[in-house]
Amino acid sequence: MKVRGLLGASALAIVLASPALAADPIKIGVATALTGAYGDLGNEVRRAVEFAVEEVNAKGGIDGRLVETQFLDTQAKADISRQQAEKLVNDGYTLLTGAIASGEALAIAPMLERWDAVYIGTIPKADALTGAECSPRYFRANVPDSADAATVGTWLKDQPEKKWAIMGSDTAWGRNSGASFVGTSKGLEREVVTEGYAGLGTSDFAPYIQKIADSGAEGVWVALAGRDAINFAQQAKQFGLLDKVKVAGVSFVTDSTVKSLGDVSKGIFGIVNYSSTLDTPENKAFVAAWNKKYPGTWPANFEADTYVGMQMLFAAIDKADSAEPEAVAEALSGLTVDSIVGEVTVRPEDHQLVRGNFFGRIAEHDGVLRPVISATIDAAVAMPAANRDCQL
Amino acid sequence: MSSISSPSVRGAQAAPGQGIGLYLAIGCLVAVLGFALPFVGLPKNLLALLTSASISAILATAVGFLVRQAGLSSFGHAAFYGGAAYAIALLVKYTSLPAEVVVLAAPLLIVGLGVVVSLILLRTNGIAFSMLSLAMAQAVYELVMKWRDLANGEDGLRIRFAREIFGLKLSFFQKADTMFLVTWAVLVVVIAILVLVSRSNFGTLTIAIKNNEERARFLGYRTLWPRVVILALSALIAALGGTLFALYNGYVTPSLLHWTLSGEALIIAIIGGTRSVWAPAVGAFVFVILRDVAGNYTTHWQSIVGLVLIAVVLTLPNGIGGALTAFTNRFGGRQNG
Numbered sequence: 001m002k003v004r005g006l007l008g009a010s011a012l013a014i015v016l017a018s019p020a021l022a023a024d025p026i027k028i029g030v031a032t033a034l035t036g037a038y039g040d041l042g043n044e045v046r047r048a049v050e051f052a053v054e055e056v057n058a059k060g061g062i063d064g065r066l067v068e069t070q071f072l073d074t075q076a077k078a079d080i081s082r083q084q085a086e087k088l089v090n091d092g093y094t095l096l097t098g099a100i101a102s103g104e105a106l107a108i109a110p111m112l113e114r115w116d117a118v119y120i121g122t123i124p125k126a127d128a129l130t131g132a133e134c135s136p137r138y139f140r141a142n143v144p145d146s147a148d149a150a151t152v153g154t155w156l157k158d159q160p161e162k163k164w165a166i167m168g169s170d171t172a173w174g175r176n177s178g179a180s181f182v183g184t185s186k187g188l189e190r191e192v193v194t195e196g197y198a199g200l201g202t203s204d205f206a207p208y209i210q211k212i213a214d215s216g217a218e219g220v221w222v223a224l225a226g227r228d229a230i231n232f233a234q235q236a237k238q239f240g241l242l243d244k245v246k247v248a249g250v251s252f253v254t255d256s257t258v259k260s261l262g263d264v265s266k267g268i269f270g271i272v273n274y275s276s277t278l279d280t281p282e283n284k285a286f287v288a289a290w291n292k293k294y295p296g297t298w299p300a301n302f303e304a305d306t307y308v309g310m311q312m313l314f315a316a317i318d319k320a321d322s323a324e325p326e327a328v329a330e331a332l333s334g335l336t337v338d339s340i341v342g343e344v345t346v347r348p349e350d351h352q353l354v355r356g357n358f359f360g361r362i363a364e365h366d367g368v369l370r371p372v373i374s375a376t377i378d379a380a381v382a383m384p385a386a387n388r389d390c391q392l
Numbered sequence: 393m394s395s396i397s398s399p400s401v402r403g404a405q406a407a408p409g410q411g412i413g414l415y416l417a418i419g420c421l422v423a424v425l426g427f428a429l430p431f432v433g434l435p436k437n438l439l440a441l442l443t444s445a446s447i448s449a450i451l452a453t454a455v456g457f458l459v460r461q462a463g464l465s466s467f468g469h470a471a472f473y474g475g476a477a478y479a480i481a482l483l484v485k486y487t488s489l490p491a492e493v494v495v496l497a498a499p500l501l502i503v504g505l506g507v508v509v510s511l512i513l514l515r516t517n518g519i520a521f522s523m524l525s526l527a528m529a530q531a532v533y534e535l536v537m538k539w540r541d542l543a544n545g546e547d548g549l550r551i552r553f554a555r556e557i558f559g560l561k562l563s564f565f566q567k568a569d570t571m572f573l574v575t576w577a578v579l580v581v582v583i584a585i586l587v588l589v590s591r592s593n594f595g596t597l598t599i600a601i602k603n604n605e606e607r608a609r610f611l612g613y614r615t616l617w618p619r620v621v622i623l624a625l626s627a628l629i630a631a632l633g634g635t636l637f638a639l640y641n642g643y644v645t646p647s648l649l650h651w652t653l654s655g656e657a658l659i660i661a662i663i664g665g666t667r668s669v670w671a672p673a674v675g676a677f678v679f680v681i682l683r684d685v686a687g688n689y690t691t692h693w694q695s696i697v698g699l700v701l702i703a704v705v706l707t708l709p710n711g712i713g714g715a716l717t718a719f720t721n722r723f724g725g726r727q728n729g
Contacts, residue, residue, distance in 0.1 A: 073687075078548045079645045083444075090436040103547030107643050110550055114563060133550075172547040175540070199537065200546055 025068040026061070026323040028053070028313070029093025031084035031104075033076035037201040038100040038226040040256050041123065041302055045098055046071055048122075048303040051293055052310035062317050069093075076100045076200065076226075078107040089115040094325045095317075097309055100226075101200070102126030102172035105138070112137035118325040118332070122309035123302055125251075126172040127387065130350040134390035137325065139332050139351045141309035143273045145173070146384045148250050149180030151271055151357040151377050152221075156188055161246055163193045165217035167208055167232060169224050170197035177223035177250055193217050202228060205235045213241060222249030222270075230260045237264045253371045255300035258362055265362045265369065272360035272371045274304040274341065286340045298370060304340060311339045312346065312353065344379075349386035357382035414720065419670070423580045430569045440568035441684055442677075443640065446575040448660065449676035450582060450633035455654075456661035456672030457586055458626040461595065462619055463602040464517070467654045468525030471532045472627040474648030476502045476634035478536060481549040481644045491557045495639065499631035506627030510620045526651055533649040548645030551638060565639045575636050579673060582629055586669045589625070598622050630657075663704050664711050671713020678712060 030049050033042035053067045061067060070093050074081035081104035085096055094117040099105040105124040112119055112135050121129060121140045125148070130140050166181055168174035174197055182192050194215035196208040209232075212220055220241070224232050229252050236242050242264060253270030276287050276298035286307070290299045299307065312332065317323050320331035334348045344355045359375040430439060451473050458464050479498040483489060489497070509528060516524050536543045543549060553562050564570045589595050601608045601615045609615050638644060647653065656679075664675020682700060686693035708715045 077645065077647060079641070079643065079647055082641065082643060086440060087437055090440060101547070103645070106547060106550065107645075110642070114566070170540070170545055172544075 023065060025066050026095065026317060027091075027093040028067060028069045028095045028097065029085070029088030029091070030069055030071045030098040031074050031081055031088060031096065032071065032098030033100045033226075034071065034073040036075035036077075037228055038076035041100045041226050042074070042076070042098070044256070044300055044302040045100070045123065045306050047294065048299070048306035049097065049310060051290060051303075052307050052314070054293070055289065056310075056314055062314055062323075063321060065323070067314075071098075074098070074100075074104060076104060078103040082107045082111065085117075086111070086115065089117045094118065095313060095323065095328065096120070097122060097306070097313075099124050102129065102176070105129055106133055106172060109133055109135040109138045116325050118313075118328050120309040120313050122306040124173065126176050128172070128176075130352045130390060131387035132389040134350050134387075134392060136351075136392050137329050139312065139329075139346060139353070141312050141353045142305040143271075143355065143357050143382075144352065145176045145180050146387075147357055147382050148177065148271045148273075149184050150384055151359055151382050152181065152248075152250075153184045153188065154375065154377055154381070155248075155269070155359045156184060156190060159219065159246065161190075161218035163191050163215075163217045163219070165212040165215055165220045165245075166192060166195040167205075167212065167220055167222045167224065168195070168197045169228055170199045173225075174223045178221075181221045181223075198224070198228065198232075200228065203231060205232045206239070208232075209236055209239045209241055213239065213244070217245060219246040219248065222247065222252045224249070225251040225254075226256075229254075229257055233257060233261050233265065237261070242268075251301075253360060253362055254302070255298060255370055258369050258371070263369070267361060267363070269361045270359070270371075272301065272358040272373055274299075274301040275358060275360060275371045275373045276300075276304070277365050277370070277372055278341070280340075280342065282338070282342075283340045301371070308337075308339050308341060308344075308353070308355075312337050347386055349392070350390040351392070352383070352386065354379050354383050418720065419583075423576075426576045426580070427573060429576075430572050436568060439572055441680060443568045443572045443575050445677045445680035446572065446579045446673075447633050447636050447640065448657070448680055449579050449673035450575070450636065451630050451653075451657045452660040452664065452672035452676045453579070453582060453586065453669070454626045454629035454633065455657040456664065456666045456675075457590075457629070457669060458623065459661060459666040460669065461590065461598045461602065461622045464623070465522050465658060466525045466626070467522050467651055467658065468527075468529030469626070469630045469657055470649050470651060470653040471529035472502050472506060472630035473634035473637070473653065473657075474644070474646075474650075475505070475532060476631035477638040477644045477648050478543060478549075480635060480638040481551045482543065484551050484553065485549065491554045495557065495635060498638075499628055499635050502631035502634075503624055503628045506624045506631075507620060510623040510627075514616060514619050514623065526654070529649065529654060530651055533646055533651070536646050536649055543646075546646060548643060551642045551644065553639075553642060557639075562642075566642060571636075571640050575640070578632060578636060582632065583670050583673060586625075586629075590669055594618065594621075659701060662711060663701060665708075665713030665715075667710050668713045668717060671711055671716075674712050674716065 032045045033039055049069060053069055057066050072084040074084050085108050096117055097120040100123050102124040105121050119138045122142050125145045127144050127146050164185055166178045168178040178195055185192055194211055196211055198208055248269035250271040253268055253272055258265050315337045316328050316331040316335055320327040332346055336345045341355050344353055347354050356379045357377045358373045360371050360373040363372045365372050455466055455469050458466055476498045479501050480494055483494045513524055537545055555562055598618050601618055605615050660675045660679045661672040663679055665671035683693055683697055686696040
């Protein structure tokens, strides 16, 4: 039995090593939240990956190899996410993406080397992912918390409101964002009078809203996403909080918030990691192509961030002439990509994509309510230096 | 309730000699065949699935054993299971104890806790017991969720094990093809010990207490301590499952403590059947594989699992294990089966 097994294994090895491999598909595994509180976000990731893959396959693939994907649901839960990612890797989908919650990525990152996989993070913002928990195989295409904090400072210093409240998600990201906001406001002589953190999937925000109203805060910083963001905004509107205080946030000023809230969302400030109104030729082409595939919609921020991640990944595979995770990881480190957010580089020290950031508000653009950029912050200002805790 | 909680008088417990031989032979065969699984070239994903299934099987065995021997349906076993996993994560994080000590100490710690808790829990019976166990376990869950500085809340904790545990590389415990041997071995030993316990005088005594506590007391037996022992044993087994989970995954999240996990274990035990010690384990393998297959086709796998549960309860009142026993008896030539 053992001899036969060995024979089988070596036969398999020969098959795998044969030149026929060159035409083998490139396999991208997407473990994302297709259901649950972050279900909307996971479906945005899915749309973006499908768009990017269809686009690249229409051009004949990368180096003649077509791209294949598999999607699995994680419900944005760290443990499920990790199991699904492992499942994808075992099925040969060793180029991974899709985590929504930072907790998911934090659970997966330590396993990547052992699995011999590469991960392109496009949504999770926790600083630890490119800090103390950084991995040689984890690359971040999106903007981390610390960069959002640096960005909010440029806006906060011009606001008259002195007293602020924080309404965050009780997750690695929400806590991280809250702490960053506290740090930024201290430096600007603003005071954080109350902080509330609601668990993932909270449906009743009344206690949190009451606390904010009682605290005398003049502004509220919101770090909620997905269904949590929608629930909070709708209830805050019912309580009249939105009229009384200035509302700003991160991952809050998104196309899906606008879609669910309608006119109520008008005037909400926030960090805009991406806006479809971005006026560059690359972005205009992207928006037009997106509009063609998904008629009547504009790419939302998480969709664009995921698309940037796919641009990064495809460029790295092209550069490496290989889809082997180790070669791809090597190519990604220090890679410069011509992306929809301009020419950007993956920092070799911590695997963070160095890109600028935007501040904006929800306003009408071409007669449609959506996040509109009011200030562009250069990467030099927006992106803090590589974290020293990261030892690659 | 009685249909799932009372083991057959004619079952393994009181089987005549010839029947025992047959069951023993089948049991040994299954156990040995299990150890061969990683060597027959199964796909990695299937082995990973079987490893998870055997960990679930250990938890389900613990829950099923409590139903079988004490007639108690626990909705709180996640606290023992996840408790052991969290104990490991926290001990590794906050102390510098060697990993071997942590891995051995965690289940013992949980058993100690289990004994204390059982003295409160066992004041109740039936529904009250189920609800009280649910409440206590949820308290642990909330503690872990809310005390962010201790256990990092919703995001869970990564366990930074040493590179070597018990002289074996960490990857031995975290790769399915090798870890399956460990989880399977623990499962086999657990079931073997529980079968011995259930067939001993002590096992018979606990069944007598379950059937009529007053009568047992009237016969001169103390009835609290045997039940405490059964509950502690059940807690220990659940904790062993949690320990294996922590070793295998190197990561813990509060969902390990949530009541839905306890409920799932109870559902698995019912699917498998609680008349025999080994039946919940069979249920676990069926459940985990079914869930995976259903999950590949739809994100609404819960509904499929629900339908299967309804089908099993309606058509196999003694679970899959009961059906297997009937089948074996018919073809094993036992007239009185």
